[in-house]
Structure formats: C-alpha cells, structure tokens
Amino acid sequence: MKNRVLSIVGILIALQCLSNSVFVEHKILVLDAFNVIEQQIPKKSKEISKDRTVKYFGKYHPMPIVNVKPEGWLKEILTRQKDGLGIHHAESGYPFNTCLWAGTIPTLKNVHTPSWWPYEQCAYMVDGLYRCGLAIGDTVLTNLGQRNHDFILNNPQDNGQLGLSLINNTQWPFTVFVRSLMANYDASHNPAILDALTKHFLSLHNDKWDGRDVCIIESMCWTYSHTKDKRLLAKAEHIWADFQTQKSKTGTVFKLANMINSDSVHGHGVTCAELGKQPAILYLYTGKEVYKKAAEGFFKALIRDHMLVDGVPSSALTEMENLGGKHAESPHETCDIIDYSWSMGYLLQATGNSDWGDKIERCIFNAGFGAISKDFRSLQYFSSPNQIIAASKNPISAKEHLEYGDRWAYRPGGEPACCSGNVHRMFPNFLSGLWLSDNENGIVASQYAPNVLHAKVGKNQVDATVSELTNYPFYGKIVFKLNVSKATKFPFTFRIPEWAEGATYSINNGKSIEVKAGGFHTINQVFKSGDEIVLNLPLQVKKETPVAGGVSLTRGPLLFSLNIKEDAKPISYQLKTSANFPAWEIKPATAWNYTLSLKDMFEKSDIKVVESKLSGFPFDTDNSPIKLIVQGKPILKWNSTKVSPSLPNADFETGEAQSLELVPSGSTRLRLSIFPIELGK
Numbered sequence: 001m002k003n004r005v006l007s008i009v010g011i012l013i014a015l016q017c018l019s020n021s022v023f024v025e026h027k028i029l030v031l032d033a034f035n036v037i038e039q040q041i042p043k044k045s046k047e048i049s050k051d052r053t054v055k056y057f058g059k060y061h062p063m064p065i066v067n068v069k070p071e072g073w074l075k076e077i078l079t080r081q082k083d084g085l086g087i088h089h090a091e092s093g094y095p096f097n098t099c100l101w102a103g104t105i106p107t108l109k110n111v112h113t114p115s116w117w118p119y120e121q122c123a124y125m126v127d128g129l130y131r132c133g134l135a136i137g138d139t140v141l142t143n144l145g146q147r148n149h150d151f152i153l154n155n156p157q158d159n160g161q162l163g164l165s166l167i168n169n170t171q172w173p174f175t176v177f178v179r180s181l182m183a184n185y186d187a188s189h190n191p192a193i194l195d196a197l198t199k200h201f202l203s204l205h206n207d208k209w210d211g212r213d214v215c216i217i218e219s220m221c222w223t224y225s226h227t228k229d230k231r232l233l234a235k236a237e238h239i240w241a242d243f244q245t246q247k248s249k250t251g252t253v254f255k256l257a258n259m260i261n262s263d264s265v266h267g268h269g270v271t272c273a274e275l276g277k278q279p280a281i282l283y284l285y286t287g288k289e290v291y292k293k294a295a296e297g298f299f300k301a302l303i304r305d306h307m308l309v310d311g312v313p314s315s316a317l318t319e320m321e322n323l324g325g326k327h328a329e330s331p332h333e334t335c336d337i338i339d340y341s342w343s344m345g346y347l348l349q350a351t352g353n354s355d356w357g358d359k360i361e362r363c364i365f366n367a368g369f370g371a372i373s374k375d376f377r378s379l380q381y382f383s384s385p386n387q388i389i390a391a392s393k394n395p396i397s398a399k400e401h402l403e404y405g406d407r408w409a410y411r412p413g414g415e416p417a418c419c420s421g422n423v424h425r426m427f428p429n430f431l432s433g434l435w436l437s438d439n440e441n442g443i444v445a446s447q448y449a450p451n452v453l454h455a456k457v458g459k460n461q462v463d464a465t466v467s468e469l470t471n472y473p474f475y476g477k478i479v480f481k482l483n484v485s486k487a488t489k490f491p492f493t494f495r496i497p498e499w500a501e502g503a504t505y506s507i508n509n510g511k512s513i514e515v516k517a518g519g520f521h522t523i524n525q526v527f528k529s530g531d532e533i534v535l536n537l538p539l540q541v542k543k544e545t546p547v548a549g550g551v552s553l554t555r556g557p558l559l560f561s562l563n564i565k566e567d568a569k570p571i572s573y574q575l576k577t578s579a580n581f582p583a584w585e586i587k588p589a590t591a592w593n594y595t596l597s598l599k600d601m602f603e604k605s606d607i608k609v610v611e612s613k614l615s616g617f618p619f620d621t622d623n624s625p626i627k628l629i630v631q632g633k634p635i636l637k638w639n640s641t642k643v644s645p646s647l648p649n650a651d652f653e654t655g656e657a658q659s660l661e662l663v664p665s666g667s668t669r670l671r672l673s674i675f676p677i678e679l680g681k
C-alpha cells in the first residue's frame, strides 16, 4: 500500500514537472526574455551608476570558476560527481526528482515541512551541478542550470522580485539559488542577470531582517561590485544594521559587539557559517574595520569552541544540527562542510590571512571526502572523525516523517534533503577557490590541487596560463609551469601553510629559497613562457590533541585514521535508494578499539611513513599512496554500539602492542581519528 501511494506521488510529480518544462520551453521559444528584461530596467539606473567606481578593500579577489580547470584527482572526483549523483540527481529522491527551480515544485502530501525547504534544497543542487558542469565542461549539467536560470529570469513577479511568490516570506532559498546566477554571469557576462538582480534587490522590504534572510547581503554586494550601483551597497548595509536591532536568539549572537569580543557562539551550524561571513563581505566593499573584526572575532570563537579535528565545526550532539562543542563523539552535518569552507573563502579574501586557506584544505580533504562514498553515489547527512558504524540507529530522536533512516548512513538521498543538494557544491567551490587575484594584477595560489589556471596578469592584462602539477595533499611538491602571451612583470603569490616548516621554492631550477611557514609569499618579477616555480612543502607527521584524553595524527593537511575494514551491505528499507544507487549499512569487520603508543613512537621515531607510487584515485578506500604504520594496543573493555563511541576513562587495560595501519581520513567510511591516550603516556 505504502509503495502504491509513493508511486502515485511520483506520477503526480512527474506530470506537474512535465507541464512546467513545457511551459519553460514555450517561454524560451516565444520570448527573448533577456531583451525583455533589459528593456524593463529604467535607463536611469545605468546613468546613476556612471562614473562611479567600486572600491575594494579586501586583500584578494575571487577568481571566476571558469578560469580554473581541474586536473588529476580533482578532475576525477568532479567527473565522478557528474557520472554519479550529478546526472542522476533524481536518485536522491524528492525534491530532486522534480523540475527544481524551473517551475513550481510539487508538495508532498502528508509530509508537513516548511514550503521553502524544497526550494532551498533544489537551489543547492542547481548551483552545485551548474558549477560542476562549468568545471569539467559538461553541457548536460550547464544546460540544466541554464534551464533553471532562464525560468527564473523570464518569470519575475510584477514588482521585479525573482523566484516564485509562494516563497516570498523568506529570502533564504533565493540567496542559495542566486549563487548559481553569479556563476552564470562569470561564464556568460549576460547583463540581464545583473539587471534582474538589481530590480529584485531594490524591491525587497526594508525592515525586520533576521536569520538566514540576512545572507542576501552576499549576492547584493556581488551585484554591486559589477554594476557599481551604490543603492545596493547601501541596502546591504541597511539590512545588516536592521538585523542588529532584532531581539531574536539569532540576532543576539550576531550583535557586532558580541562578534568582535569572540563571545561564545551557539545556534544552528549552517546559520552560523552563513551569517558569520556577512560582515566580511560588507568589509570588502566598505572598508569598515568593524565589519572585518566582527567576522574574524566570530569565527575565532566558533573555531575555539566547536572545531573538530577533521576540519569542520560540530553541528549535532545534544541538539539536532546545532553547534555541539568539541567532543570525541561530536558529528557535523554535511551542509556545514560546504558552507563553512565557502565562508572561509570570504575571510581569506577580506584579511589575506593564509590560515583560512589552511582551514579550507583541512575541511575538504578530511571531512569533505569522508562524508561521501568515493564513487559519489552516496553521502552522509551526519559524519564524525570517529565513526565506527555508518548505519546504526540514530541516537538523536527526530520527527518521524523526517527520518527515513539513519542520518549517518551513506545513501543517495535522505531527509531533510539539504545535504543531498549541498554536497554538489563542495568540489566545484573548492576548485574555484584554488586561485585568487590581488590588487596589483597578480595571481595568488590560495589552496593546492592539480589544475590549470587561465588569467590576465600585469598592468597590460597579458594572457597567462599556469599549469599546477602536483599530487598534493599526498606529496608536498607543487610545480607551477607558466605560459604568458608576452613576457611581463606581475606578482605571483603562494600560500605557505602554518604546518609547513622548512618550506622552500626555486625558480627555473635555481637556488632553493626557504620561506616562513604561515603566510603568503610573493615573487614580483618579469615572467616569461616556460618559467617554472617549484614549491616544496615538507609534510611532517604531527601529534594533535583535539579533545581531552584523545590524540590524533596529521601529516600536512591530512588527518590520519585507523583503517577499519568494512562489512558493507546495501540496505533496502530506506526510501531513496535503487539497485544502482543503494544506501549502505556499514559495520566494522576488524577491531577499532585501539590506543596509540605515542610517547614511545615519537621518542624512538618508530613511526613509518609508507609511500607508494600514486595509481588511480588516491582518495579511494584502500588506495592511498601514503600510509602510516604506528604501534598501538587494543583497549580491552572499550565496546560500543554507537556510531561514534565516547572515549574510555584513562585507566583502561590494554592488550599486546601491535602495528596499526593509518590512512587519510577522507579515504575511509569507517574510521578512528581520535585515539584514547593511555594513562602515564
């Protein structure tokens, strides 16, 4: 009976979306919508903005995603994304089996969720898939994005607002969607996008701005940066000022004075990641120090109180999806991996502090890869640095209709569906953040991965291509090969991570020059085609103590975890699964309850870094080219049926020492990354 009801719902969805697609096609065929919108914009708005310049106060500028092409492992994961849940996004279930933003998303009967939910979820999906398409040149995905963009641009409301009137009560879903329009503009330079967005922003109300609605500031400032229409910047500042007057729980956390003081932060993980960056964005265009200090102070507190060892703040322990402190058993929501790393990019642009780049890498390489199956056919909603089961009953109670299964299970889709959409933004956003530009026509290598950059450099805006050849983060050697249409002087800046003591670089096989760890280094000279810069970042194994009584090992940006072998079975009791896209119940097939003999290990240097030649995809489970062999002992009475067990008391008994194999955390689905410390060690 249940299945029958579901299939009827499926048919209704298909019919409704079909009618929407026909409608969309009709509109595209009959109207040249871009011209129509162009005519609707009063000439005055363009005249007002004439002769005005946009001052930019950030240290670095973002690089359009179309300028950076992935290579190596990064191209592989983006291709797996496309071939996996990208093209097959309907496998993630409702609302991704609908028309997305190209029409009205049907509601599910008997499931009472806020009406904006499916629009938020589909906005994540459209943004992620469109950017993935741009990244790897896949027209199926870019056409999907374009179809959604066209529908929204072609169907403004009478007052100029974009998006359907049924979600008029919140700007949050549109805030998410507009990021894909921003990417479209980067690729197309279509002025209709700027005109339509200007009309939209100017039509918005003036007061009672609160919660995630305030995040519309991001795209408002972005549009200002392209149109020079100062009304948008004024409105963005006004929205933040109005938010400051709100007496809600969220409003209190984001009072500027509290942010600057790094007062303790509480609230929803996504809300904090998204709202915390807004003052940094306002700083980029106003230069007001108070905004920059607020964003820095806020994230300092967030990191101080909630950062987990795999690079993402916790966002569920006692309260669903809320910041949950630093505990060995703390998990995070997958949305936070994406939103947090996206926010860090703005902090980096505003401050030029290389630490934000370190944090983005740590987040993506560890928590990011850890939350997905490496074939990009399933993902987790919640994930943890210590995760010994990925299917057991969720220990946090949830409303029944929201919980089709366990949020720790790897599955193609779940409820709520936010993470299933948002996960598609992870690698495209990481790609676009690899490079920045500076205020002197130079380029900045901000994070590292194999890619090719195309940019204009120097005073005369000469065409330049930089091929970044590397197998980072597994190896520390990064080679930049330059090709310029004409020899020209420009600053070439690269990041030296905080952990990279003894880092060196050389130009054209010249003298090796040591550079200080923890900052950006600039070479400002005339570059010609064929020039080569080789950067060597020493990857040393380091010991960290992320929680009381626990210890972790890192090597550069990679966190290392016990390689727990999987007993993995496809599960059929969840709704959003199919034969080709199963959900998984994963239990440990080998022991996980170990302590590391750390003191001995570090004194005797009996840790072995085993390097093998990179073959295939280095984040595939059991295919890492780097492994650590360390000494450890089983903890005799440490048992648990939980996803993420509490650490035992320090007076635990141990068995015989043995060699353990640790692998990059991101390559695992079951892992122990925080090891209990034995008393007296």
Ligand SMILES: [Zn+2]
Pocket (backbone or CB within 6 Å): 333, 334, 335, 336, 417, 418, 419, 420, 422
């Ligand atoms: Zn989510």
